[in-house]
Structures are given as C-alpha cells and as structure tokens.
Amino acid sequence: MPRHPDPPAATPRPAESADAARPTLSELDRAQRDDAAQPTVSQPAVPRPDAVQAEGGPDLRSAGWWPDPVAVRETRIVRFAQWLNDHGRAAFADVTDYRELHAWSVASPGDFWGAVADFFAVDWTTRPGGTLARRTMPGAVWFPGGTLNVGHHLLRAGAADQDAVVLVGEDGERTSLTYAQLRAQSAAVAGHLRALGVEPGDRVAAYLPNCVEGVVAFVATALVGAVWAQTGLDYAAHSAAERMAQLSPRVLFAGTGYRFGGRVHDRRAEARKLRDLLPGLRHTITIETAGKRSGPGAGTSSGSGDGGAAGESSWTDAVGAEPVRESLSVPFDHPLWVLFTSGTTGRPKGIVHGHGGILLEQLVSPGLHMDLRADDTFFWYTTPNWMMWNAQVCGLLHGATTMLYDGKPTWPGPDALWRIVANEGVTVFGTSPGYLEASQRAELRPDVPSLRLTGVTGSVLPAGANAWFRERVSDRVQLGSMSGGTDICGIFVAGAPTTPVYDGEISGPALGAAVEVWDDEGKPAPAGTPGEMVITEPMPSMPLRFWDDPGDVRLRETYFGAFPGVWRHGDLIERTGRGTYVIHGRSDATINRHGVRLGSAEIYAAIGDLPDVADALVVGVEEADGGYWMPLFVAPTGDAAGLADRVRRLIAERASPRHVPDDVIVVSRLPHTRTGKRLEVPVKRILQGADPLRAIDRGAVDDAGALDLVIAAARERRGSR
Numbered sequence: 250m251p252r253h254p255d256p257p258a259a260t261p262r263p264a265e266s267a268d269a270a271r272p273t274l275s276e277l278d279r280a281q282r283d284d285a286a287q288p289t290v291s292q293p294a295v296p297r298p299d300a301v302q303a304e305g306g307p308d309l310r311s312a313g314w315w316p317d318p319v320a321v322r323e324t325r326i327v328r329f330a331q332w333l334n335d336h337g338r339a340a341f342a343d344v345t346d347y348r349e350l351h352a353w354s355v356a357s358p359g360d361f362w363g364a365v366a367d368f369f370a371v372d373w374t375t376r377p378g379g380t381l382a383r384r385t386m387p388g389a390v391w392f393p394g395g396t397l398n399v400g401h402h403l404l405r406a407g408a409a410d411q412d413a414v415v416l417v418g419e420d421g422e423r424t425s426l427t428y429a430q431l432r433a434q435s436a437a438v439a440g441h442l443r444a445l446g447v448e449p450g451d452r453v454a455a456y457l458p459n460c461v462e463g464v465v466a467f468v469a470t471a472l473v474g475a476v477w478a479q480t481g482l483d484y485a486a487h488s489a490a491e492r493m494a495q496l497s498p499r500v501l502f503a504g505t506g507y508r509f510g511g512r513v514h515d516r517r518a519e520a521r522k523l524r525d526l527l528p529g530l531r532h533t534i535t536i537e538t539a540g541k542r543s544g545p546g547a548g549t550s551s552g553s554g555d556g557g558a559a560g561e562s563s564w565t566d567a568v569g570a571e572p573v574r575e576s577l578s579v580p581f582d583h584p585l586w587v588l589f590t591s592g593t594t595g596r597p598k599g600i601v602h603g604h605g606g607i608l609l610e611q612l613v614s615p616g617l618h619m620d621l622r623a624d625d626t627f628f629w630y631t632t633p634n635w636m637m638w639n640a641q642v643c644g645l646l647h648g649a650t651t652m653l654y655d656g657k658p659t660w661p662g663p664d665a666l667w668r669i670v671a672n673e674g675v676t677v678f679g680t681s682p683g684y685l686e687a688s689q690r691a692e693l694r695p696d697v698p699s700l701r702l703t704g705v706t707g708s709v710l711p712a713g714a715n716a717w718f719r720e721r722v723s724d725r726v727q728l729g730s731m732s733g734g735t736d737i738c739g740i741f742v743a744g745a746p747t748t749p750v751y752d753g754e755i756s757g758p759a760l761g762a763a764v765e766v767w768d769d770e771g772k773p774a775p776a777g778t779p780g781e782m783v784i785t786e787p788m789p790s791m792p793l794r795f796w797d798d799p800g801d802v803r804l805r806e807t808y809f810g811a812f813p814g815v816w817r818h819g820d821l822i823e824r825t826g827r828g829t830y831v832i833h834g835r836s837d838a839t840i841n842r843h844g845v846r847l848g849s850a851e852i853y854a855a856i857g858d859l860p861d862v863a864d865a866l867v868v869g870v871e872e873a874d875g876g877y878w879m880p881l882f883v884a885p886t887g888d889a890a891g892l893a894d895r896v897r898r899l900i901a902e903r904a905s906p907r908h909v910p911d912d913v914i915v916v917s918r919l920p921h922t923r924t925g926k927r928l929e930v931p932v933k934r935i936l937q938g939a940d941p942l943r944a945i946d947r948g949a950v951d952d953a954g955a956l957d958l959v960i961a962a963a964r965e966r967r968g969s970r
C-alpha cells in the first residue's frame with residue numbers, strides 16, 4: 250500500500266489552498282454520475298435580517314445573539330462559500346447567507362463533501378475517482394479509490410513550536426506537548442506498535458484518563474492503520490472488558506490512576522484485571538498517569554516488546570522506540586476507531602468509523618461551524634468515554650491547541666472550568682448545559698476575555714441558560730447549542746458563525762446534514778410540531794458498520810428500521826417557523842400522556858434555574874392496566890421542605906398544566922451515564938418491569954447506587970397510590 254512520505258515531520262500545509270490545476274473532485278464525480286437526477290430535499294432556512302423583514306418573519310429582536318456583519322467576512326465558513334463561488338462550484342447570491350450554503354450542501358452531497366476535501370487541501374496519497382459513487386443509505390460509496398491517513402492530517406497543520414496538547418489536572422499540574430514533540434512521540438509510539446507486530450486493522454485498546462499520552466497513542470495507532478478503541482479509566486475492568494473484549498485487541502495502553510473530586514484513584518489493580526479479560530491481548534503499555542504517586546509497585550515493568558504473549562512495556566519504552574518514517578495510506582473507508590454506545594440498553598454496540606469520513610466531518614464541524622483555526626485554544630470538557638474526546642482531539646486537524654482537563658468539572662468549586670478558560674486563554678470552549686445551569690445556580694460571573702465561541706452539547710440547552718450566559722459571561726460571544734451523536738462522531742444540527750442564536754433553540758441544520766422532521770407515518774411534520782429527526786441524504790461519517798454485526802442486521806434495525814433508506818436518529822425534534830430547531834429529548838423516551846406528546850426538555854427547562862433543584866429526571870410509564878404514570882424525580886440542593894409544590898407550580902406556569910407530573914419524588918441524588926446523560930429510557934423500562942440488569946449496564950452509570958434509590962423510591966410511591 251502506498252505511504253505518505255515522512256508525515257510525522259511534515260511541514261504544515263496551509264489549509265484552503267487547493268491545487269487549481271488538478272481536476273476537482275466534483276469534476277471527477279460529475280463524470281461518474283448525474284447528480285441532477287437525484288431528488289433534492291426541502292430546505293429549512295435560517296433567516297437573515299433583511300430576508301426576515303421582507304418576509305414579515307419572526308421578530309429579530311428576539312434573537313439573543315446576532316453575527317457581526319463585518320467579522321463574519323473573515324470566518325472560514327464565509328471564505329469557503331466565497332471559494333466555492335470563485336471556483337465556479339456554486340453561485341451563491343450572498344456568501345454570508347447560511348441558508349443558501351446549507352441548501353446547496355444537501356442538494357449535491359457529493360459536490361459538497363468533495364469541495365470540503367479540496368478547500369481544506371486533503372492530502373490524498375491516491376486521489377479518488379469521484380465523491381459519492383453510490384447515493385444510498387445504508388451502503389453509500391464515498392470517494393472510491395481514495396487513500397489517505399487521518400494521523401498524517403492530525404500532525405501536519407500545527408506550527409512546530411506551538412502547543413498541540415495541554416493537560417491541566419485537578420491539582421493544577423500542567424503538561425504540554427508542542428506539535429514538534431507530538432510528531433516525534435507519535436512516530437516513535439507508532440514504531441513501537443509496529444515492532445510489537447501490530448498490523449493494519451488490528452485493534453489497539455486504551456484504558457486511560459484524559460492525558461497527553463492518550464492523544465499520542467491514538468495518533469500513533471492511526472499512523473499504522475490500526476483501530477483505536479478507548480474506555481475511561483474510571484470504568485470498572487469488567488465494564489471496560491464488555492466493550493473492548495469484543496474487539497480482541499492486540500495491544501492495551503493502560504493508565505495507573507486518575508484524579509476526581511480531590512482524590513487520586515489508583516487503578517493499577519483494575520488495569521491488571523482488564524488485561525486478563527481481553528482475549529488475544531499480546532502486550533500492555535503502561536502509562537504512569539495520576540496514580541503514579543499513590544504507592545509502590547506501579548506496573549511499569551520494562552518488558553520484552555517482542556510481540557510475544559502478554560508482554561509489557563512502559564511509556565518510556567514506547568516513546569524511545571525507532572520512529573516510523575511514514576504513515577500508512579489506507580482506503581477512505583479503512584476503520585479508524587470503534588466508539589461504543591453508552592450501553593444504557595443492553596450490551597454496548599461498537600460503532601466503526603472510517604479514516605476518510607471522520608476526517609471530512611471533523612474538517613466541517615469544528616472548522617466551519619466553530620470557525621476553529623490554528624491560533625485557537627480549543628477546550629471541550631469531556632471524558633475519554635465520550636465522542637467529544639475524539640472530536641476535541643480532531644482540533645489538531647486545524648492546527649489548534651487542544652486543551653484537556655482530567656477531573657471533576659466542579660472541583661474544587663463550580664468555577665473550575667471557567668478558571669481553565671481564563672488561565673489558559675481558551676478561545677473556543679465546549680461544555681454541557683448542565684455545567685452552565687450549575688454556574689447559573691452558583692451565581693458565577695466568569696471573567697473570560699479570551700473567549701470567542703462557546704459550544705454546548707449532550708443535552709438540551711434551556712432558554713434560561715442562554716440569557717444567563719449573555720448577562721453573566723458575555724453578550725459578544727456566540728453560545729451555540731448543537732446535537733449529533735456518537736453515531737456519526739459529528740453534528741446534525743448546530744449554529745455557525747453566520748447564524749443568529751435564539752434562546753433555547755439550535756440555529757439550523759449542519760452543513761451536509763439533510764435534516765427533516767417526520768411524523769410517525771413518515772410525512773414531513775409542519776413547523777412547530779415535534780416529530781422524528783431523520784436524515785435523508787448520506788453523510789460520510791455515518792458508521793461503516795457495527796462491530797460483530799454480520800449482514801448489518803443491527804445497523805439496519807437501529808437507523809433504517811422505521812423508514813427504509815432514511816436515517817432515523819431517535820431524537821424528538823421540532824423545526825420552528827424561522828428554521829431553527831428545538832430538541833425535546835430522545836424519541837424513545839417521549840412522554841405521551843393521554844395522546845399528547847411532551848418533551849422532557851420542557852420540564853427540565855421550567856425548573857432549570859430553581860436554586861433548590863440540583864438535578865431532575867422525568868419519565869412517562871405506560872402501565873399494564875392501560876394507565877399512564879409520569880413521575881418527576883428531583884434531587885434537592887438543600888432542604889426539600891415544600892419543594893414538590895414549588896416544582897409543580899413552576900412547571901404549570903412556565904410549561905403548562907399538562908406538563909405537571911403525577912408525582913414529584915425527592916431523592917438525594919440522581920444517576921446518569923458516565924457521559925452525563927440522564928437515564929430516562931432505562932428508568933422507564935425498569936419501571937415497566939424490565940430486569941434492571943438487562944435494562945442497563947451498571948458499569949456505564951456514574952452512580953449505580955443512585956439508580957437503585959430512584960427505582961426503590963418509585964416503587965414505594967407507586968405502591969402507595
């Protein structure tokens with residue numbers, strides 16, 4: 250297979266410098282197929298001020314944030330639209346009009362993704378023979394014949410002496426690597442993997458906290474064409490094995506400990522347990538992470554490195570190995586990593602993504618939607634268990650500095666993440682709605698002058714959090730809510746530098762995402778009516794397959810079972826009259842009370858700023874006798890006297906009397922997935938009679954004791970009704 254020459258030392262190439270002399274991917278593609286024969290999709294639009302006035306549309310004064318018309322001209326998304334016009338690939342009347350750009354991106358997906366590859370100067374080893382050779386779902390064929398390597402792209406864009414990765418620990422310890430160091434270390438670790446006998450397509454597992462070594466290990470794995478799979482070090486060994494044993498990894502990178510909530514958690518024994526639970530494992534590379542100072546006997550024995558049975562080596566051995574001189578060029582659809590679903594419904598499914606699809610998605614989502622550039626410091630609070638870790642590392646594609654934090658977001662106080670933003674000069678910051686709400690409850694006033702964009706994802710951003718952000722953080726900084734998922738390691742709906750932000754709404758469909766809202770019969774739902782979010786055109790980062798799913802049976806069932814040929818994502822979503830979106834929750838957790846569909850998000854939003862509610866969880870349970878029960882669990886911040894009545898009153902006032910739950914049950918704490926998501930579906934299933942051990946993988950829950958509390962409290966209340 251051809252290889253890229255010497256990628257670890259590659260000189261960064263300026264992005265957006267496509268070679269005009271070569272045939273463009275769209276030209277190649279047009280020769281292969283007739284895009285015009287394909288159906289186009291109806292397009293939602295995000296209105297501009299002039300357009301809105303002309304159409305007598307929504308009152309723009311209700312937009313909480315509006316793009317600066319001068320500043321947008323400098324954004325990458327506008328430069329992309331201008332570039333499309335200049336190269337005759339599109340003919341936009343207004344390059345700052347997001348609606349036009351989006352409509353084009355989904356009417357001609359092959360042209361769009363091909364243009365992305367050219368605009369960002371994707372470094373093909375072998376140029377593909379077209380862009381979208383088969384436009385079907387599942388089974389789309391993207392960039393046939395093209396070969397490349399994501400690892401090479403992660404290393405090429407940053408300046409040698411610029412920080413590539415910075416880790417801040419809970420204790421304030423700071424570790425960093427420049428791009429030159431990242432290149433050198435990942436080439437060496439790649440050499441170590443090769444010396445251990447790792448072949449393209451072999452799996453490399455990681456059991457690590459957030460650490461710079463994890464980034465190096467991932468890049469190294471990609472450079473040799475092996476497949477990365479990671480579970481955070483906070484998972485118990487058997488839960489990590491439930492994910493990774495499916496893959497029979499050859500090599501395991503294992504950390505020794507992590508910090509969380511002011512404590513060091515020594516994980517050496519757990520790592521040893523995991524090693525014994527992975528069939529076919531040949532070698533473990535131990536990385537001394539936060540547990541290194543926690544006692545004697547850290548498992549760092551310098552080992553054989555010979556690829557024999559159960560060898561061991563240290564990180565020092567790995568970075569001291571003979572470096573590879575080149576990355577392995579692999580086909581567009583060569584597997585890059587396996588991401589796992591959160592495991593809240595049965596055994597975690599392994600989602601396999603490819604080099605080319607992830608590269609393109611991660612050029613678009615941070616590069617165009619977040620305007621990420623080489624001079625940015627990009628910090629998204631995440632754990633290695635969540636796809637946002639993968640997305641954040643892809644900030645390297647843009648030459649940015651990627652910030653990692655290992656610890657609790659509210660330790661030693663609720664402002665922990667804001668302090669990192671301030672101290673490190675973070676320019677693009679990502680967090681969860683929950684963190685913003687906690688900041689609001691704590692009445693913080695973060696002083697973060699470096700910030701120019703904040704993103705949130707993971708759950709629904711209530712309108713109150715937008716207003717708080719404007720008043721207490723900045724009215725200059727765009728606060729963009731977005732939603733996509735592990736399934737594509739990317740976004741379906743999001744903001745962009747050219748779109749306004751309306752409180753509690755997501756600004757529009759993401760580029761390349763043909764988002765529609767359908768009713769249960771598969772007909773488009775009118776604006777203002779919640780329905781299923783569907784995607785009607787293929788995207789290159791859709792899963793190549795699920796791990797161990799012969800004939801793609803589970804993959805088809807998961808995404809294409811409801812509407813053949815159309816991706817049903819499982820989100821209950823509404824398109825507003827102005828073309829923005831409101832997500833009401835997961836569609837399988839929808840509350841359907843006496844025929845009225847209610848989104849749990851409206852209930853959370855109604856009580857989100859109540860200072861005495863720390864957390865809430867609502868479910869709707871269809872009962873065996875045909876009845877319907879809707880309990881709301883609340884965890885109080887302090888004294889719970891009178892809380893249930895206050896909660897009921899507020900929901901009736903701010904949502905509607907229909908949203909008032911049948912019961913408000915106060916519990917001391919609530920469970921989530923380890924990525925911070927509410928456990929609506931498993932709790933509902935358990936209350937409907939499912940076996941708790943089958944309804945959820947307890948290892949995927951942050952506090953399994955809290956889950957038991959919720960179930961016991963619910964049963965007790967139901968018994969007394």
Ligand SMILES: CC(=O)CC(=O)O
Pocket residue numbers: 636637706707708731732733734735739740
């Ligand atoms: C981008 C996302 O949608 C992240 C998530 O919620 O998993």
